Amino acid sequence: MSTNLEDQPAADFYDFEAALSEEERKILLRTRTFMRDEVKPLVNENWAAGTFPAELIDKFRASGLVGLPYEGYGEQGAAAGHLLTGMMAMEMARVDASVATFFGVHNGLAMYSIQAGGSQEQRDRWLPGMARMDTIGAFALTEALGGSDVAVGMRTTAEREGDTWVLNGAKRWIGNATFADHVVVWARDVEDDSVKGFVVAKDIKGFTPEKIANKTSLRIVENADVTLTGVRVAETDRLQNIESFRDVAEILRATRSGVAWQALGVMIGAYELALDYATEREQFGRPIAGFQLVQDLLVKSLGNITASWGMLVQLARLQDDGVFKDEHSSLAKAHVTARMREVVAWAREIFGGNGIVLDYDVARFFADAEAIYSFEGTREMNTLIVGKAITGQSAFV
Incomplete structure (x- = not known):
């Protein structure tokens, strides 16, 4: 292999890592080393117990690996390319798919929803803390009775009352929701029937996550059933660029x-x-x-x-x-x-x-x-x- 990265996967038979720049290779190696040294020792015990090792958040916070796709928010300053971020996801799952999923929900689904769907003020408000992993994100789309048909069958509703939205409904399989600080909740506007996005704080009244027990897959991920009962969210917490x-x-x-x-x-x-x-x-x-x-x-x-x-x-x-x-x-x-x-x-x-x-x-x-x-x-x-x-x-x- 032409690349001299340490511990290059034996599976890289065609030397795909050679497509990365030297700087990108260093970040990939940092990911590989982090997963080997900090994550792997914790995996089997927590997988068997069905628990998420909370100490991983501090470890990720110190790793410099969070927020790299987001220009101006992650450690690099400039957004990392899709090849690097893809190979980082690969490296994480190479050690443990649960930890890769935790990271993907936070660094991908939650942060990207705010990046793509939020106003500049909202990006500046939420993304810096998420890029440092000072705050954790989750993404609440799937429902107990709505999986593949969620586009037309979403039952969670949002009703506007002045400068406030009232959310009612339930979500299922929501990764990170038991401990996330910000949960991006998708709901159908009862007035125009369009889907809108809201960033809901974990301690808001009426927001109740309950960990799903007895899983036989991704046992480290804390998936939750989330109930929303009269949850009141300010218009300023609605993702401003989401229209449907x-x-x-x-x-x-x-x-x-x-x-x-x-x-x-x-x-x-x-x-x-x-x-x-x-x-x-x-x-x-x-x-x-x-x-x-x-x-x-x-x-x-x-x-x-x-x-x-x-x-x-x-x-x-x-x-x-x-x-x-x-x-x-x-x-x-x-x-x-x-x-x-x-x-x-x-x-x-x-x-x-x-x-x-x-x-x-x-x-x-x-x-x-x-x-x-x-x-x-x-x-x-x-x-x-x-x-x-x-x-x-x-x-x-």
């Missing part, structure tokens, strides 16, 4: 690519575990890496990783060039997460019985892949978005 669900879709289009990068990271993490295990585990007097069927699984995994990585590098270029479309992120999310499902299953297979024991890590990757496969648009919904783009015919019911 079309604006929300623009936010999801941008963040969906980050989920695809997370899926790539999960693939890489599982593959590297399986590769290391295969070279160390002996059967019949030799490492199982020397058996044809094991090599077949490893090579198929590497093929999925390499093809997905190439797709995402080009996707990042489309984003940076400003020619990025819904169907581009949808194809990436649908394809890469499907390939991820294959790779984590093959990796678990290589571990045999040990593959179901948390101590070996691969079971965590196997379980966490299921959530990533589903959120930010199911494979079926993303398939229909791409299908409409390539045929000109809508197959949505």
Whole structure:
């Protein structure tokens, strides 16, 4: 490999990291080192307990990794490009998908909603603290009875009373909501039926988050059921540049690519575990890496990783060039997460019985892949978005 970054993933068979500048490589290495040294030691214990390690927030705060996509707010000053931020998401998920999701909700969904949907005054009010992780963000869109159809089936309402909005309804699967300082809540205006966005403070009356228990995937992420009962939000806390669900879709289009990068990271993490295990585990007097069927699984995994990585590098270029479309992120999310499902299953297979024991890590990757496969648009919904783009015919019911 031409790059001399330490600990370069064994899965980077085509040297995709060479596409980064030297400065970007340093940031990627900082991410890799942070995840290895600060995050990995905390993961399995908290995954097993279903708890979020609160000390990670201070660690992230000191890392200089938060807010990099936001010009003038993150440590760099200038906005980081999509290739770097994508590879950072990949590096985080390579160690743990739950921590990558916590970071993606805060640094992606919540902060980007304010960046894209807020006025300049609102950006200046909320983003600096979020970029320092002095305050934590969450994103409340999904509802218990509204997933794929949330664009037309949103039941949470907003009713204006002078300079105040009254929110009523419920949200589900809201990551970070149990401890977030700012929750971006999406609600339907009862007057004009359009979707609007509101930044809701955690201690406001009528806002009640309840942690979802007994999850079998992304157990470190504190997803919550959120109830909003007569929550009164000032007009100054309504995102001023959000006029309809079309604006929300623009936010999801941008963040969906980050989920695809997370899926790539999960693939890489599982593959590297399986590769290391295969070279160390002996059967019949030799490492199982020397058996044809094991090599077949490893090579198929590497093929999925390499093809997905190439797709995402080009996707990042489309984003940076400003020619990025819904169907581009949808194809990436649908394809890469499907390939991820294959790779984590093959990796678990290589571990045999040990593959179901948390101590070996691969079971965590196997379980966490299921959530990533589903959120930010199911494979079926993303398939229909791409299908409409390539045929000109809508197959949505």
